[in-house]
Amino acid sequence: MDLTVLITKAIIILVIFGITLLIATYSTYAERKVAGFLQDRLGPNRAGPWGLLQPIADAGKMFFKEDFIPAQASKWLFILGPCLAMLTALMSSAVIPFGDSIRFGQYEIPVQGIEINIGMLYIFGVVSLGVYGIMVGGWASNNKFSLLGAIRAASQNISYEIALGMSIIAILMMTGSLSVRAIVEQQAEVGFFGWGVFTQPLGFVIFLVCAFAECNRTPFDLPECETELVGGYHTEYSSMKLGFYLFAEYINMFVSSAVIASLYFGGYHYPFAAQAHEALTNALGANTGHNVATAIGTVLFFGKIFFFIFFFMWVRWTLPRFRYDQLMNLGWKSLIPLSILNVIVTGAGLLFNFNYATWAIVAVMVVLAVMSAAKAPKGAVAMQKA
């Protein structure tokens, strides 16, 4: 690889790294503000204007807390746990394309850490390593609550990973490539109605639910449910080790929002992107126009990401937590069969050159839901509504 290209790549990675950390930090602030809004209170508003310095104050506090290791814990594993969780979270943002490309001189560099043809496989692999961080930390604490939380986290994550992988397969069949950039560009080629959410509605819903479960977010936050398990797998943690676990959760949320946005919402593509690109290159010259068009795409991509981060928070403060058997039934008995059906119907549709075949399943499901609601006794429906 050319040294200039490598240095530019390094700069892009550094910038993305910084943005990831910044967004994760301010997600904690946003979460508390959203919670405050949804519960009709103010949220943090003391540190700085509108409480904007709150995350920095929190991080500072975390550093100056006692770094406590219980006597019975396995010391090195106890330290390794949060480090692993943080490492996998930080590594996963590498292959996401944040924008088209920057042109300067004869170089054209994609706005992406690493452009490799195994992008989706890389994300899938790194995300599945995330469970080790929680499992190692929870087990090393040598605390019953932590152990229960860790086991729950492990079994939940691995259960939902299957459906997650299956829902991606339907997308891969349509694009024929594992590169996230290629997936985004194929959506851009068709235009607005080529976005994954229109061609793969069911896959999108499955992926979204599994992303919630993989991030251990409510309604899937059984590993750390404070009403049953004190703090779950991070009961014994304090100081920045606890900070790492919380931080990793927010980074995972950011990365899964980015993956959802690029797989199902066209990534950095937006309606009339080609026309805008042409107009800008005509007005500003080939290089500047192209760079401005890239910047617009990147900003819109971040808009999509922020929407999904907000969605994660919205759901957290709206829905109650699942019971454990409900969680397992949803994962194994609903999502896995549905995602297999999704793959088969997508395949059949592709053989007849029809990209919107999975809407048939959605239609059948809606009809079944309406029928079961109509057939249910009136009292049951009223109870569900209330």
Added chain:
Amino acid sequence: MNAAYVPSDYLPVFIQLILALGFIVTTMIVTHMVGPKRNSQKKDDPFECGIPVVGDARTPISIKYFLIAILFVLFDVEVIFMYPWAVNFKQLGVTGFLEMILFMGLLLSGFYYVIRKGVLKWE
């Protein structure tokens, strides 16, 4: 989009890895240095809501979790098998599709057996 991929495309992964490791190691060292350290026998016990601790957490756990883990290995391997198939789906055509349906049918019959055996039944 690249037309051809070469091994050096993976070099930036190491840049990211070094960056992430550097961040983590620095933070860990700093947080170990700056915080106070006060130990006592009661404080070093595992936290169990104030109740005196009985035994430790190295106890046997429910077999259900192990069954889930074994099932996961089976099904995740299946998912990984499907990745190359999915990428080459359009070239493989009808034959590949039917073969994969056969493969999935066999696996799903196993899945049905697992459900009927009550492995996924949680009380």
